[in-house]
Amino acid sequence: MSDIAALDKTVSPVEKFREYLVTKGQRLTREREIIVEEVFSDHEHFDTDQLVDRLSGRNDKRRVSRATVYRALSAMDEAGLLRKVARPNGREVWEHDYGYPQHDHMVCSACGELFEFHNDEISRLIEKITSAQGFLRTSHRLEVYGTCEACRRPQKRRLRKLDLI
Amino acid sequence: MSDIAALDKTVSPVEKFREYLVTKGQRLTREREIIVEEVFSDHEHFDTDQLVDRLSGRNDKRRVSRATVYRALSAMDEAGLLRKVARPNGREVWEHDYGYPQHDHMVCSACGELFEFHNDEISRLIEKITSAQGFLRTSHRLEVYGTCEACRRPQKRRLRKLDLI
């Protein structure tokens, strides 16, 4: 897998965001920069609540309000930095869409965990089929539902996230 | 396309629902029957609001409350009669999952329209890839985003649903 080669990150996420904002006559504020940096500081999936926690848990003056986080995520979506992955329990889950190779997800119905997988053939097939119908594809979202390996082994059953509430 | 052959509808949706309900110690009430019949009276995608309208527009005494519709849709989902297709504008869109061949969707970003397509090879490929990772697949959801044929022709541009508000 030469996924790493696909990274091709010539411009930092913050720069990419700035570029997008200019085209819209908008501004790269301190708050937006803080959010982009926090979001791209690791590759995990996250929801808005988790991000707000990460940001408000800081003891420096880099706190950002919840409303601004929502507004920024939506702008980063339009900018092509992020994409919505799934919506397991009523809240939108996000992941990096910039500098991260294309992939899809398996969603375990037992534990709620998301697993990534990548396959070029699927993408090629999707492109072929949809373009044959005159559709100009820009992206796709594929979620496979079922039971993950860990949850299939009764003795080592994972805790359901839902039960942790 | 021998999709029709795949219909294989030996049992009516209402019967199928009853069967599911018994296994759960639940009852096929008059309201649930009304809802299943209305839902399966045509093949279009629908959201809860549209269904509630269809049901409350009736002049016979087959009206059902919104709460009951929500409860029934969720039960029909578990029963395998319906599935959630997408969530274009914050509201869940449903479609038949029983007696209707497996397929995926193209979502036009310009007009918001959903288009169905079917391809066995994709399903086979998905099965192969996910099972190789120990995942026991039960279903999947594939949405391809882009621009539909009609919206690609500027002169005959479709109206954006979003602009109709």
Next chain:
DNA sequence: GTTATTGCAAACCATTTGCAAGTGT
């Protein structure tokens, strides 16, 4: 200096839920 942006709190809105009255088996 203008115009976009932030933070707060209130508003939104699809969906869920508690409860008393009603209904299926």
Next chain:
DNA sequence: ACACTTGCAAATGGTTTGCAATAAC
């Protein structure tokens, strides 16, 4: 009779928004 269901209205909860103060360019 005994659950299970319904309908209503109220609650929920993630997300959006109006507005006055603030900051980017």
